[in-house]
Structure formats: C-alpha cells, structure tokens
Amino acid sequence: MKAILKKRMGIGFGIVGLLAVVYFSLPYYARQALIHWMPVIDDVETFYRDTVRHDVGNVWRWAEAEGYNRFQLSGKDAAYLDSLHTVAFLVVRGDSILFESYRDGWNNMLTSNLYSATKTIVGLLVGVALDEGKIHSLDDKVSRYIPGYNKGMQADVTLRDLLTMSGGMAWDEAYASLFSVTTHGYYGNDLYELVTGLEVEERPGIRFSYRSGETQLLAFVLEAATGKTLSGYAEEKLWKPMQAERDAYWLLDKKGGDEKAFCCFHTTARDAARFGKLMLHRGEWNGNQIVSRKYMDEMLRPASYLKDQWGKDSLSYYGMQVWLMPYRGEVVPCMRGMLGQYIYALPAEDAVVVRLGRKRHDVYDGPFTVDMTRYLDIAMRILAD
Numbered sequence: 001m002k003a004i005l006k007k008r009m010g011i012g013f014g015i016v017g018l019l020a021v022v023y024f025s026l027p028y029y030a031r032q033a034l035i036h037w038m039p040v041i042d043d044v045e046t047f048y049r050d051t052v053r054h055d056v057g058n059v060w061r062w063a064e065a066e067g068y069n070r071f072q073l074s075g076k077d078a079a080y081l082d083s084l085h086t087v088a089f090l091v092v093r094g095d096s097i098l099f100e101s102y103r104d105g106w107n108n109m110l111t112s113n114l115y116s117a118t119k120t121i122v123g124l125l126v127g128v129a130l131d132e133g134k135i136h137s138l139d140d141k142v143s144r145y146i147p148g149y150n151k152g153m154q155a156d157v158t159l160r161d162l163l164t165m166s167g168g169m170a171w172d173e174a175y176a177s178l179f180s181v182t183t184h185g186y187y188g189n190d191l192y193e194l195v196t197g198l199e200v201e202e203r204p205g206i207r208f209s210y211r212s213g214e215t216q217l218l219a220f221v222l223e224a225a226t227g228k229t230l231s232g233y234a235e236e237k238l239w240k241p242m243q244a245e246r247d248a249y250w251l252l253d254k255k256g257g258d259e260k261a262f263c264c265f266h267t268t269a270r271d272a273a274r275f276g277k278l279m280l281h282r283g284e285w286n287g288n289q290i291v292s293r294k295y296m297d298e299m300l301r302p303a304s305y306l307k308d309q310w311g312k313d314s315l316s317y318y319g320m321q322v323w324l325m326p327y328r329g330e331v332v333p334c335m336r337g338m339l340g341q342y343i344y345a346l347p348a349e350d351a352v353v354v355r356l357g358r359k360r361h362d363v364y365d366g367p368f369t370v371d372m373t374r375y376l377d378i379a380m381r382i383l384a385d
Contacts, residue, residue, distance in 0.1 A: 029188035034178070039186065041087070041112040041339055041358055044266050048255045050231035052239050052248040052265075060243035060286065062270060065096035071385045073101070077378050084340060084371060085358035087112065088269035091382045092276070092352040099382045100269075104358075111249060111266040112356045115337030118265040119215045120275065121234065123163060123321025125222055127283070127295035128237045134225045138163065142217065145224040146196060149217075153200035161204040162218040163320035164303040168202035169195075171213035182212060186263060189254040191216060207307040208315045212262035215321065219261030230259040241290045242274045263338075269354045272343055276352030279322070279333045279345040300324065300333050309367065317367050325368055327376055334372070342372060344379075353379040 073081070081089060087106035091099040102108065129135045136144070138160040143150045149157070153168060161167040174180035184194055195216045202209070219230050226233050231250045239248060248271065251264035278284075279300065283291030299320040306315040317324050323334040325344075335343040340360035344353040353375065361371035 027184075027188075029184045029186075032187035039113075039115070039339070041115075041341070041356065042110070043113055044111060044249055044251070046251075047260075047264070048252040048257065049249045049266070050229065050252060050259065052231050052235045052250055054244040054247055055240040058240070058243055059245055061245055062092060062273070063096040065093065065098045067385070068097060069099055069101075071099050071382045073378070077381070080374060080378075081357075084361065086340075086355060087358065088354065088356040089375070089378075090269045090273055090352075090354040091379050092273050092354075093383060094350055095277075097270075098351075099379075102269075106356075108268060108270055109246070111246075111268055112272075112341065113251070113263070113337070113339075114265045114267065114272065114335070114341045114343075115263050115339060116212065117272075117275075117335035117337040117341045117343055118261065118263055119212075119321045120335040120343075121238070121265055122215050122219055122222070122230075122261050123299055124238060124275075124278070124283075124291055125230070125233055126159070126163060126218060126320075127291040127299060128233075129222055129225050130295060131292045135159065135221075142221060145221045146217075149196055151199070153202075153204065157200060157204045159218065159221060160320075162214045162221070163299075164306060164315075165208050165210050165214055165318065166205050166303070166306050167211065167214045167217070168200040168204040168206075168209075169211050169213050169217070170199045170201040171211040173210055173212060185212065185216065186260065189257065191253040191258045191260065192220060195220065205306070207311055208303065208309050208318055210309065215262040216260075218321075219259060230261055238290065241288060242278065242285050244271050244274065246271055269356055272341075272356070273352045273354050275335060276343045276345045276354065280347060280350065280352060323368075325372065327373065328380075332376070336372075340369075340371060342375060344376060346376075346379075349380075349383050351379070351383055 087104050089101045139158050142157045143155055157167045172180045174182055195213050223230060246268055249266040250259045252259055282293050283289055283296040299322060301319055302316045302324055304314045308315045323336050325332045325334045330348050333345045340357040342355045355375045361369045363370045
C-alpha cells in the first residue's frame, strides 16, 4: 500500500513539475492571462496605471432632474438589466440626471473599465491635436510621426485609415484565445513593439475591419505628435476642460509604460456620461469648444467611402473611432466596450444614456448586439415618462 501511495505521489509531483515547466515556458502575456483569466470591469488594481486627474477647483456636476428616479422599471426591464449583470444605468436629459440605477453592489463612485469605449476618447484626442496643429493632416502617413512604420504596406497607412479602422493591420480581434494578439495586447508588457511590428496585410483605406491595434497605433502617433503621454494629454485637453467630478485611470502595459489605448480607461458612470454630452454638442462643453465642430462633424459621420466589414456595402455604421447606430429613424453615436460598456448620445431627445456592466449579449443584429437596442428602449420609456 505504501509503495502504491508513494508511486501516486511521485506521479502527482511529476505532473505538477511538468505543468510548472510548461507555465514558465509560456510568454509573459500568456502567463498573465492564465493568472487573471477573463477580463473584468473592476481590474484597476490588476495593472499599473496612470491617473488622469480632475481639477478639484473646477468641477461641474450633473443636476438631479425634478423627476429624478421617479420612474419605476418594470419587472421585465429590471430582470433584463440583471440578466446581463448591469452595474450602472444612467439616463441624462439636458444637464440633469433623470434616472440612475446602481446594481450588484455598484455605486456612483466606483470606476469601471470602459474597454473599447476608450477608443472614442483616443479619437477625440486626435481631433484636439489636429485643431492645435500638432497633427498636420488626417491624410498624413503614420510614418511621418513614427518613421519606423514603413515596412511594406505600413508605409501607405494614414491617420484617417487608423481612425476609420481601415488600416489593414494583421490584428486578430479574438478575446477568448490565450495566444491571440488581443490577449497579448491586454496582458502583455510590450505594446509598442507589438503594434509597430505587425504587418499590414490588407490594402489600407478600402474596407472597415475592427482592429484594436489600429487605435493603439493611433495613440503612439498622438504621443509622438504632442510630446505628451496619452494620460497627460487627456487630462489637459479633455478631463479638466470637461470639469470631471473624479479622477480617472488609464491602465498601462507595465510600470511607467504605455497606456492601453484600445481598451482601458477607468471612470465612473456619471463622468462617462460627459463623453455623451460632448458628442451631443459636437465638441462643445458648457460654452467651451474643446474639439472643433469641423472635426466632430467628420468624426460622427459614417466613413461611407469604405466597404463595410463584410466587403459588400458602403460603410454606414462607423465614423472615426465611434459607432453610429440606427435607432428609431435617427443615428445615435455610441461608445462601445466588450462587456457591454455603452455611452449613447440621442440627439432628438437631448439625452445621454450610460450602461455599464459585466456582460453583453452574444446575439448580433448586423454589427450591433441586440442588447444595445434593448437598453435604448428602456431609456426611451424613462424619457417618455
């Protein structure tokens, strides 16, 4: 019996040793992915980060509407919010919060990773840099700012191509694969080398294809053009001018490293709503034109000269780092993150809707998941009350 037990223990130790060898032979990003497994919205302590500071002496707060939280969600709507693990649902009209619901232990002071909704922030910062003359033209080649980005078709890629996700980068937008480039980007510590080293595999400026790496490359262009970190530029040109209520955070690939521009801006639901207001008013914030109207008009207009992601039709649902969602006869600009982080601007209602949560629906209607429409339907019932 002792011999059998000893043999089993030996086998067990052997398996553990083999697994350890396999684990430590994996690249850094894959080891990190195995430790943390799937991305979560409250990952602010998981990574190094930069603080995007608000101006404590110049804070503007949303008012509470006269009918604040008077609306009662139906049992069906409340169950739907809970079914996808919604943590915050916010409806703003004008400058007042009409409805605000926090669920699953969340509150108005907790920050959530906005995931890919962050891409729109990068798009806004490009507009600021263009307005300031730091960027000469959206038709500049990337190599004007990053000289080493000139191998093969890299040399043909323009800033406009990156803004409209038509840069042709060899980026695999796979979230569940341990060895995908997206996993590498999120968990890795070498973003600059990763993104600038990827080939361009498709002729740029022809077809829209959602690629997170193109936003990341755009961020490196911004840093080269402005001489500032992405967090520092966002703090100076967006966060403080938007009179944010709280500090935000931008996750980095390593200590003192590069911002994960394609995914990882952390903020509260109330401060996230500011981006909706900025889109709604075409770059103007309480009398201050933060981003030029000219740039915002192009940003919020479909890049219809491109083919859509299926290569069939003219692109109708994406502008420059922002989604354009058809809803009840109007076009709704939308910031959109992988776990259902949505910030909508509804022009006809002078309203902003924010939904933050831990999960999105997996069923698509064209380029949009079906939950995106459902949240707008709930918001419209609140606005109509």
